[in-house]
Amino acid sequence: MKWRWRFRHQHSQLWADVVNAIHGSSSNEDGIPLKKEITGIWKDLVLARNDLSKAGVTEPEKLGLVNVNGQVLFSVAAFREAIAERIGVKVEVGRFEWIAWAPQKVYFFVWRILNEGIAVKTNLDRRGVFVEDKMCVLCGYSIDSMEHLMFLCPTACAVWWNIWVWIKIPTNVQIVSTMDLLEWLFNLNGSAIWKKVILVISFATLWIIWKTRNERIFDGKQSRVEVMVDKTKEESFQWIKYRSPYVSLDWERWRDFNVRDIII
Numbered sequence: 609m610k611w612r613w614r615f616r617h618q619h620s621q622l623w624a625d626v627v628n629a630i631h632g633s634s635s636n637e638d639g640i641p642l643k644k645e646i647t648g649i650w651k652d653l654v655l656a657r658n659d660l661s662k663a664g665v666t667e668p669e670k671l672g673l674v675n676v677n678g679q680v681l682f683s684v685a686a687f688r689e690a691i692a693e694r695i696g697v698k699v700e701v702g703r704f705e706w707i708a709w710a711p712q713k714v715y716f717f718v719w720r721i722l723n724e725g726i727a728v729k730t731n732l733d734r735r736g737v738f739v740e741d742k743m744c745v746l747c748g749y750s751i752d753s754m755e756h757l758m759f760l761c762p763t764a765c766a767v768w769w770n771i772w773v774w775i776k777i778p779t780n781v782q783i784v785s786t787m788d789l790l791e792w793l794f795n796l797n798g799s800a801i802w803k804k805v806i807l808v809i810s811f812a813t814l815w816i817i818w819k820t821r822n823e824r825i826f827d828g829k830q831s832r833v834e835v836m837v838d839k840t841k842e843e844s845f846q847w848i849k850y851r852s853p854y855v856s857l858d859w860e861r862w863r864d865f866n867v868r869d870i871i872i
């Protein structure tokens with residue numbers, strides 16, 4: 609949203625020229641250029657607005673505007689706070705800080721799962737989109753619903769089990785929905801930093817399951833559980849190393865989840 613706002617109000621800057629050069633020839637309805645076939649952060653940012661408007665948040669750019677000494681600026685912190693407040697009632701994630709350790713697109717992704725806005729086959733079906741094969745592509749045994757894909761699918765269960773073992777959490781947790789997952793995380797005993805780390809890892813797990821499913825549908829690519837688990841470890845490592853204060857995080861120690869120096 610910050611970039612959308614800046615795009616409108618700071619046209620002359622070089623980065624705005626770059627966005628125009630890449631996406632310029634096809635503006636969407638509100639004047640922000642977007643070529644849908646070019647994926648990447650700009651597309652994620654532009655499309656995030658659509659998700660927000662579905663949740664009843666209109667003109668989201670305005671939520672982040674603050675007045676600093678007479679100058680109107682966009683504040684990411686103010687934006688997060690306002691969004692958390694608005695959607696918090698609906699999805700109850702307001703209790704979790706909108707920490708910036710996972711990329712914003714991942715937060716929106718989780719938020720969309722909570723609001724059932726993700727295009728799994730059962731959701732498409734409900735919206736009247738014809739889906740010939742409604743089965744889960746990871747196991748082929750059950751209908752492709754969000755709960756199934758993320759928590760009940762044997763592949764997802766195996767991924768989560770490996771993640772719990774990795775982060776040294778008892779593996780008898782019964783989680784059947786993203787809301788359950790958030791509730792459970794919220795009620796865990798542990799330091800705030802440790803909870804944040806677990807939250808980021810959980811988000812990375814959801815993200816990798818989703819990406820794996822899409823790669824199978826759209827690219828025909830198969831990924832084994834071990835590969836999904838490794839990707840989750842890598843992705844969460846990158847997020848925390850480059851987006852948290854813990855820049856000295858070491859990969860070898862992360863792989864063993866030997867992170868006492870950062871989580872105590």
Ligand SMILES: [Zn+2]
Pocket residue numbers: 744745746747748749750756757760761762763
């Ligand atoms: Zn399945």
